Amino acid sequence: MKLAVVGGGVSGISAAIALEEMFPKASITLFEAGKKLGGKVGTIFKDGFLIEEGPDSINAQKEETTSLAFDPILPKTHFCTLLGKGKVDFSNLKRANIEPSLERSLGDYVSEAYGEWAVPLFAGVYGGDPDRVSSLILSGKRVQSPWGVSFIGLKNGIGEMVDNLATKFKRTEVVFKRIQEITSGGRVDDKSYDGVICAVPARKAPYSWDLLNSLPVGSAGIVTYETEEITEDFGSGVICRENGISGATFSSVKWEGRSPKGKGLARVFFYELNGDLEKAGLDFLVSLGVKPIRILLKRAWENEIPIFSKEHYEIAWKIEQNTGPVQFTSINASGIPDCLSSGRYAVERLAKVLEGVRYGT
Numbered sequence: 175m176k177l178a179v180v181g182g183g184v185s186g187i188s189a190a191i192a193l194e195e196m197f198p199k200a201s202i203t204l205f206e207a208g209k210k211l212g213g214k215v216g217t218i219f220k221d222g223f224l225i226e227e228g229p230d231s232i233n234a235q236k237e238e239t240t241s242l243a244f245d246p247i248l249p250k251t252h253f254c255t256l257l258g259k260g261k262v263d264f265s266n267l268k269r270a271n272i273e274p275s276l277e278r279s280l281g282d283y284v285s286e287a288y289g290e291w292a293v294p295l296f297a298g299v300y301g302g303d304p305d306r307v308s309s310l311i312l313s314g315k316r317v318q319s320p321w322g323v324s325f326i327g328l329k330n331g332i333g334e335m336v337d338n339l340a341t342k343f344k345r346t347e348v349v350f351k352r353i354q355e356i357t358s359g360g361r362v363d364d365k366s367y368d369g370v371i372c373a374v375p376a377r378k379a380p381y382s383w384d385l386l387n388s389l390p391v392g393s394a395g396i397v398t399y400e401t402e403e404i405t406e407d408f409g410s411g412v413i414c415r416e417n418g419i420s421g422a423t424f425s426s427v428k429w430e431g432r433s434p435k436g437k438g439l440a441r442v443f444f445y446e447l448n449g450d451l452e453k454a455g456l457d458f459l460v461s462l463g464v465k466p467i468r469i470l471l472k473r474a475w476e477n478e479i480p481i482f483s484k485e486h487y488e489i490a491w492k493i494e495q496n497t498g499p500v501q502f503t504s505i506n507a508s509g510i511p512d513c514l515s516s517g518r519y520a521v522e523r524l525a526k527v528l529e530g531v532r533y534g535t
């Protein structure tokens with residue numbers, strides 16, 4: 175049996191690992207358009223700075239995260255917890271007595287549950303307009319964090335997690351090539367496969383399907399600056415919802431070992447990619463009293479961020495009913511733990527389809 179994964183981000187890597195487990199005799203090929211695995215996840219070391227390309231923290235109250243901590247294949251991964259306390263006082267952030275639902279918006283839910291002050295915080299985390307995003311995003315099982323905190327980072331950067339996960343590949347052949355077309359019958363460019371996991375953000379998938387193209391999406395960008403030393407008084411970051419800026423985090427306050435002594439590292443986050451991001455980020459930092467020295471990195475992802483609105487869930491449900499040999503991770507993938515589970519979940523759906531083919535159903 176021949177199986178393929180298209181997209182080598184966290185979702186695609188997780189899908190390839192699950193394919194190896196569930197199809198022990200199949201040949202598996204993972205296609206990645208970039209030069210390395212990881213997608214939005216990556217760590218760059220430059221002049222003594224540790225710079226995260228995208229995510230810098232992992233929700234520690236998800237099963238997928240806690241199982242990573244105890245996975246013997248990841249012994250080199252050193253977890254670390256948030257250092258700075260942040261300007262937002264989380265001590266009052268207790269889980270409310272009302273349940274999230276599909277019909278209730280995130281903004282509505284959060285302002286009733288926690289208070290109006292918390293709305294920009296949640297909007298920042300879920301990367302969308304709080305009135306469009308459904309509060310359903312907050313539902314789901316929470317587990318006890320073994321670290322005693324809600325979010326963790328990795329001492330050597332999140333890129334290390336990707337490297338370690340990829341060492342799990344035993345039979346997966348990784349091919350660095352941009353795929354132009356996946357067909358509903360399982361053809362990937364010029365080769366046919368029995369099953370395909372498409373682990374590419376919905377709008378970027380090389381697969382023509384109106385449903386995929388109608389999933390609501392947004393954009394995101396990060397500009398990372400070397401700064402003069404940032405003191406603990408600044409906290410680990412600030413939230414904003416103006417001029418396309420969703421906030422800034424002070425990585426050198428938030429995590430240990432991110433910058434050389436006497437220097438600071440700050441990241442400004444954007445939810446709109448219009449105009450001169452470098453300049454807008456710089457002005458924003460200055461307005462906060464932080465002194466930028468130079469730009470270290472800029473990354474932007476246009477129309478790649480899923481917006482978990484009511485519409486998203488309705489379309490995603492229809493996509494999930496697809497019983498063909500091509501399955502999609504992007505309908506569930508948001509955040510590292512959920513991407514890990516979305517890869518596995520897509521493989522489970524594919525297994526059902528292939529099982530049906532085998533027994534002629």
Ligand SMILES: Cc1cc2nc3c(=O)[nH]c(=O)nc-3n(C[C@H](O)[C@H](O)[C@H](O)COP(=O)(O)OP(=O)(O)OC[C@H]3O[C@@H](n4cnc5c(N)ncnc54)[C@H](O)[C@@H]3O)c2cc1C
Pocket residue numbers: 180181182183184185186205206207208211212213214215228229230231232233351352353354373374375378379380394395396443475478479503504507508509510511513
């Ligand atoms: C600014 C920002 C900050 C974030 N912070 C956090 C955080 O702190 N914690 C957290 O848990 N999550 C965070 N996230 C979310 C997290 O980064 C994503 O949910 C996750 O990385 C998505 O993984 P993925 O594998 O689904 O997609 P991607 O990482 O986008 O991977 C898709 C892969 O497919 C490849 N590809 C695309 N087209 C093709 C093609 N035609 N052929 C072959 N390959 C192709 C791409 O090159 C890419 O490698 C953040 C996201 C952003 C944008």
